[in-house]
Amino acid sequence: MLSKLFCSLRTYATRANLLKLRNIGIIAHIDAGKTTTTERMLYYSGKINRIGDVDQGDTITDFLPQERARGITIQSAAISFNWQNDYKINLIDTPGHADFSFEVIRAVKVLDGCVTILDAVAGVEAQTEKVWKQSKNIPKICFINKMDREGAGYSRTVKELITKMRTRVALVNMPLFKYDAKTQRNSFEGVIDLVNQKVLKWSSYNPDNIQVIDAIETIPEIKERFLRGRESLVEALGEFDESLVEYFLDQAEGDYLAIPSNLLNQSIRRATVKQHLTPVLCGASFKNIGVQPLLDAVVNYLPSPLEARIPEVNHDNLSMSYDPKVGILINGNKNLCVAFAFKVITDPIRGTMIFIRVYSGILNSNNTVYNCSRASKFKLGKLVLLHANVYEETSQLYPGEIGVLTGATVANNVSTGDTIVSHSLKKDGLKSLDRNTELTLRINPITVPPPVFVVSVEPRTLGNKKSMEEALRVIVREDPSLVVSKDEETGQTLLGGMGELHLEIAKDRLLNDLNADVNIGKVMVSYKEAIDHSSQEFTAENDNGCKFTLSVEPISLDTSIEETIASDESGSKWYPLGGDNNYLVVEPHDTYRLDNWNLLVPYHSIINAILSSSIAALQKGGKVANLSLHSCAVKLKGNWKIPLDMENVSEILPLTRNQIVGILDSLPFDAYSLLEPVMLLEVNIPQKDVGPVMQDLTGARKANILSIEDEYEVSGSNEDLSSIDFHRMAQQQYLPPDMTLKNAQLGDIGSSNKIIRAFVPLREMVAYTNKIRSLTQGRGSFHMDYHGMHKVTHDRLGSVLNE
Numbered sequence: 001m002l003s004k005l006f007c008s009l010r011t012y013a014t015r016a017n018l019l020k021l022r023n024i025g026i027i028a029h030i031d032a033g034k035t036t037t038t039e040r041m042l043y044y045s046g047k048i049n050r051i052g053d054v055d056q057g058d059t060i061t062d063f064l065p066q067e068r069a070r071g072i073t074i075q076s077a078a079i080s081f082n083w084q085n086d087y088k089i090n091l092i093d094t095p096g097h098a099d100f101s102f103e104v105i106r107a108v109k110v111l112d113g114c115v116t117i118l119d120a121v122a123g124v125e126a127q128t129e130k131v132w133k134q135s136k137n138i139p140k141i142c143f144i145n146k147m148d149r150e151g152a153g154y155s156r157t158v159k160e161l162i163t164k165m166r167t168r169v170a171l172v173n174m175p176l177f178k179y180d181a182k183t184q185r186n187s188f189e190g191v192i193d194l195v196n197q198k199v200l201k202w203s204s205y206n207p208d209n210i211q212v213i214d215a216i217e218t219i220p221e222i223k224e225r226f227l228r229g230r231e232s233l234v235e236a237l238g239e240f241d242e243s244l245v246e247y248f249l250d251q252a253e254g255d256y257l258a259i260p261s262n263l264l265n266q267s268i269r270r271a272t273v274k275q276h277l278t279p280v281l282c283g284a285s286f287k288n289i290g291v292q293p294l295l296d297a298v299v300n301y302l303p304s305p306l307e308a309r310i311p312e313v314n315h316d317n318l319s320m321s322y323d324p325k326v327g328i329l330i331n332g333n334k335n336l337c338v339a340f341a342f343k344v345i346t347d348p349i350r351g352t353m354i355f356i357r358v359y360s361g362i363l364n365s366n367n368t369v370y371n372c373s374r375a376s377k378f379k380l381g382k383l384v385l386l387h388a389n390v391y392e393e394t395s396q397l398y399p400g401e402i403g404v405l406t407g408a409t410v411a412n413n414v415s416t417g418d419t420i421v422s423h424s425l426k427k428d429g430l431k432s433l434d435r436n437t438e439l440t441l442r443i444n445p446i447t448v449p450p451p452v453f454v455v456s457v458e459p460r461t462l463g464n465k466k467s468m469e470e471a472l473r474v475i476v477r478e479d480p481s482l483v484v485s486k487d488e489e490t491g492q493t494l495l496g497g498m499g500e501l502h503l504e505i506a507k508d509r510l511l512n513d514l515n516a517d518v519n520i521g522k523v524m525v526s527y528k529e530a531i532d533h534s535s536q537e538f539t540a541e542n543d544n545g546c547k548f549t550l551s552v553e554p555i556s557l558d559t560s561i562e563e564t565i566a567s568d569e570s571g572s573k574w575y576p577l578g579g580d581n582n583y584l585v586v587e588p589h590d591t592y593r594l595d596n597w598n599l600l601v602p603y604h605s606i607i608n609a610i611l612s613s614s615i616a617a618l619q620k621g622g623k624v625a626n627l628s629l630h631s632c633a634v635k636l637k638g639n640w641k642i643p644l645d646m647e648n649v650s651e652i653l654p655l656t657r658n659q660i661v662g663i664l665d666s667l668p669f670d671a672y673s674l675l676e677p678v679m680l681l682e683v684n685i686p687q688k689d690v691g692p693v694m695q696d697l698t699g700a701r702k703a704n705i706l707s708i709e710d711e712y713e714v715s716g717s718n719e720d721l722s723s724i725d726f727h728r729m730a731q732q733q734y735l736p737p738d739m740t741l742k743n744a745q746l747g748d749i750g751s752s753n754k755i756i757r758a759f760v761p762l763r764e765m766v767a768y769t770n771k772i773r774s775l776t777q778g779r780g781s782f783h784m785d786y787h788g789m790h791k792v793t794h795d796r797l798g799s800v801l802n803e
């Protein structure tokens, strides 16, 4: 049934009208209403003819059993639909829970714009700030949802948006309430449309029925709000748009109502695409109010792939521009197709499916393509457009489109973060692409956050070991923020993740979806070990004439790795060794020259062998608790030797592995220290609660306090905005009265909350949500981001080791 509905879409795409394409994401704090809003969007676009409900577990985008059972989004789901007849919207509904933020990071990477949903009662929440930061490079629209709830504060939320997100706003619509004299209550019934000069009222019985009234013809109170809102909108746009100001002064003769709505929409679009401001709309998705204007805003204000930012690539001087036919024109080559893989899923029927975004050119099914990230070529299988869990096969993917690679060949040839190129017209046209630029082109990959929690995973019987490894391989491939490691000493397999819920869902998937017969241990903080000083150099030789000199040195935890590498003037090459900030540092060779290689074994095979041996040796662990090593540099001197006629590297691996293990063994016990994940914590609390919260942080939680500031004075990360007084801007913005807001009045913005920033060991933050609630009577909030691995302080070492 659904697949039939989806068939009509392709006729649009074959015309490939890039200007009418929108790749957008829905991002927000957990429970703000992303999935509920997405479901309404699908309904109003005609994609579905019955509205599903998160609480009933029957929405289109939350289709995983784990999502339906818990009523939360876990993986981002992609879906396409049409709006205003010929606009095509590719939409990704992302999870709101912090444990799944990698899903947001990878979705944002391939999107051109997004809708941020805010809960009108809760306002701007900690996770909203986080996803806002994660999507800082793409234009946004805000939708203030749940306006039907008692305590909804449209104006309070807009003020928070301005001050906390440090953004200017353009109010596109404002809430409309109906007063019931009998109950003496205001109920939300629609919006005042400031652009089109209309009042829109939704029927509570029929989701398709909207009453439209001229805003000038409404009751005086509403008309007054409309006039003030309209004036404020034109003034806000005038700050950036001289052509609008000219029109207002000349043609409109200073009349705010005389500017046609299409001019206002164009002006909002220009300012949004340049990220000068954020358009704000409101509604109550659950009550079907305000979703159609939001869809209009998506097509009217968010960028098409031709206006979106050009992705960052590894070649600095490669020419990149926009071409209406090929999308991004790279290296001036209209035949070059470039796509980026951002997600992998394993479908029980179709097998491995790779989500890609095509940036330029046309990707054809069954063509030969080149994976620049792996330097390998392969033949594509079928291409698919995905609508949540329903598939539509297609022979081509156009520039700007998001689609899926399927078939046996993709499973072993593509992973998340890979760049794929091909010839847009020829089936096997790779030979005509430039070897030095086009075939080595890489869209900068997605940064994977390091895992901070681990669980042990063990096969129930020895016979199950293989199937356990296969199941782990599947889940790590799908979600690179899950990491499998091995305790070399005990042989125990560890699965690392971003949080307790993240690992719980991984466990669910292992046991129930992949039927792995395994025992899973309890969730623990992920500790590591580091060395404090460098080893001596050791030389190892074997009878066949292989000779290597190696040493192991600590990498500073206080300096970023980029700075450390930049400060190395030895000409050495740094190769990452897995995800624990370990590197293999290879000095230039004394005699062998890369441009005149005369050994039988290729250079990269030798380096790959030493990379593998280094990873294995460092995972063997340190002397404090046999935990794998972190922030170590294995250094290879430039005087190594292997016989000219050696055919393969099989003897290099054990030789260098034993050598590194020996080097680490030679270091004394006190050269090792224990590392733990430390978080950058930001707590937002009323001023009167600062005392007890600080006491708890510095006492029980061993926090290192960095600053205590007034909420509205907290310095923003955007340098250009740091001089703007957003607090004053929020006070000056015209906003209507909040009709159902009882307690938190607008004036409260003056008595600003305090923001405490601190570094705090993750281990000490267990159950902090409940603690902050009880210390602040529910008014405080916090969020934390991984900051790095720090040494466990001496006073806590005993208790951590006991754990």
Ligand SMILES: Nc1nc2c(ncn2[C@@H]2O[C@H](COP(=O)(O)OP(=O)(O)OP(=O)(O)O)[C@@H](O)[C@H]2O)c(=O)[nH]1
Pocket: 028, 029, 030, 031, 032, 033, 034, 035, 036, 037, 054, 055, 071, 072, 073, 074, 094, 095, 096, 097, 145, 146, 147, 148, 149, 283, 284, 285, 286, 287
């Ligand atoms: N009263 C009211 N409730 C709403 C509204 N929109 C959503 N909800 C409810 O809020 C809850 C969360 O809604 P979701 O759509 O799952 O929120 P979400 O942002 O997708 O949540 P996650 O994906 O888990 O982060 C559900 O119980 C919805 O029924 C609204 O406009 N009004």
